[in-house]
Amino acid sequence: MSKIDPTARVEDGAVIGEGTEIGPYCIIGPNAVIGANCKLIGHVHVTAQTTIGDDCTIYPFASLGTPPQSLSYRGELTKLKIGSGCTIRESVTMNAGTVAGGGITTVGDRGYFMNCSHVGHDCHVGNDVIFATSATLGGHCEIGDFVFIGGLSAVHQFTRIGPQVMVGGVCGVRDDIIPFGLVNGQYAVLEGLNLIGMKRRKFTKQRLATVRAFYQKLFHGPGTFAERLEASRPLAGEDPAIAEILGFIGKGKRPLCLPAIAK
Secondary structure: OOEEOOOOEEOOOOEEOOOOEEOOOOEEOOOOEEOOOOEEOOOOEEOOEEEEOOOOEEOOOOEEEEOOOOOOOOOOOOEEEEOOOOEEOOOOEEEOOOOOOOOEEEEOOOOEEOOOOEEOOOOEEOOOOEEOOOOEEOOOOEEOOOOEEOOOOEEOOOOEEOOOOEEOOOOEEOOEEOOOEEEEOOEOEEEEEOHHHHHHOOOOHHHHHHHHHHHHHHHHOOOOHHHHHHHHHHHHHHOHHHHHHHHHHHOOOOOEOOOOOOO
């Protein structure tokens, strides 16, 4: 059975999963669905059509499903969907979607969101991400699996960050970041590949060497970036990671985050 503190307010219509604990002074709206074996420690606010998966732990003053911070919002009931196994620390905010953006914000499984981090409206965040303290997404961002965003970093609206990217602390991310990229700087620049993350994902030495050689040709070879990109397309068959990077670039509609010296 679920355990609900007598000081919590759970509106009629809310669904609370088996084994879930709702701590003191939580407020759960009528359209919320909270999975099994979750723990809302206290002072947690869940509103809109918010769905939270099983086995999540949510710390005080987190606010989930609050209205999108968008001037186009007109009070529509929109959605936030959070996966299972997430840890959401103090004062994290995640906004519901907008009608214009598809009406839903999504967060994958096993995310770790440190205090004061923010997921803006209509964002789509992958699995196994880590958002450090005050990491912030503007609206409509797309974040891949296994992404780490450093503390006090902010990602501009509509930006895409590919899987297994590492964003350093205190970065302003204005451009799309290729999968496996490592970025740093006041305004983020591409510094190389996230080799630590790739090793953790069991990349062999041979795969690392192949992808690094591709990276050097694409970003530091002769000619302009456009010329190097065209010349690199036949390399997609050498490794799935290369194909993923090229595919990501091909789908882009915004500028790409490049090394400081890339042309």
